[in-house]
Amino acid sequence: MARSALLNVMVNAAIKAGKSLTKDFSEVENLQVSRKGPADFVSKADLRAEQIVFTELQKARPTYAFLMEEGGEVAGTDGQHRWIVDPLDGTTNFLHSIPLFAVAIALERANEIVASVIYNPILDELYTAEKGGGTWLNDRKRLRIAGRRSLADAVIATGIKTQGTSNDSLQLRQLAHINPAVAGIRRSGSISMDMAWLAAGRYDAVWEAGLAPWDVAPGLLAVKEAGGFVTDYAGTIGSVWNGQIVAGNETLQPILLKQLRSVQ
Structure with missing residues (x-):
């Protein structure tokens, strides 16, 4: 290139x-x-x-x-x-x-x-x-994002916050809800690497909240330019400022988003 x-x-x-x-x-x-x-x-x-x-x-x-x-x-x-x-x-x-x-x-x-x-x-x-x-x-x-179309075949990454943060209890409920529906969940400890690996087709989707702009910005473009879609939990197009990411291909991203929005 x-x-x-x-x-x-x-x-x-x-x-x-x-x-x-x-x-x-x-x-x-x-x-x-x-x-x-x-x-x-x-x-x-x-x-x-x-x-x-x-x-x-x-x-x-x-x-x-x-x-x-x-x-x-x-x-x-x-x-x-x-x-x-x-x-x-x-x-x-x-x-x-x-x-x-x-x-x-x-x-x-x-x-x-x-x-x-x-x-x-x-x-x-x-x-x-x-x-x-x-x-x-x-x-x-x-790079092109992977083309898998079923959550049952998907390996998904997330960031599980430590106890005491504002998002920890919600994330644990999300994890319990999503885990039985997917092939596997990974927690790498680096959202930038998660988004890069999503762009590379190693992961099929990524979700996380409580993120800062510097956590979101580099991976946001990498996923988009690899053919992926990124929104927040409300379904709004991904921004560096809203602190939430739900990312995947055109099929899996809305399915994952629907699953996450069902967890209160």
Whole structure:
């Protein structure tokens, strides 16, 4: 595939941050960690990776704004463009030496996600998407969402929040309701990787709530450009702001949505 100049900037930033994370991953036992909340950690690895991404993107496009998991909002003068960054999606996995995590970057233009990168440096998997240009794995394989049409044949991913969060009891009820209807449910610990694997046809659907914009934005475009559909629990077209994802192909997504909406 031929990348645009903007996508090249994003890929280069993600790969540089990935190299830093790979180094830290090999020494994870020695990382200095502080607790932000239940099962939500921030480490020096997150901060280093985010600083790398910020520096690279700002150098290339100094007028663009930022929304980052660790660093928050940084105003820009452009008025139309904003980078949305999760430097380490899957921090708990990372800190337990589980190699399912990603650097995730999205570009928002006039309130629409137009480009995204999801990079897992340990698996060496680079997922890229641009509006109208499809979703690609390692620049070589154009991805299409799987075509399964029955929940009974589907493997579905979700994020099960820890106890004490506002969504935990609802999610457990959803899990109990959906589990008997599907071939399997997976919980990876990284929503960006879940959405990338949905785009790649490894998963058949994904649902989750309680998400931040940086959790949603990169995977949202990856799934759409691979032929998938994304809404919230109300059936509204997926947004980075509503914190909910129900995603799948044109057949399974509405079936899963109907199942979820029946759970109160």
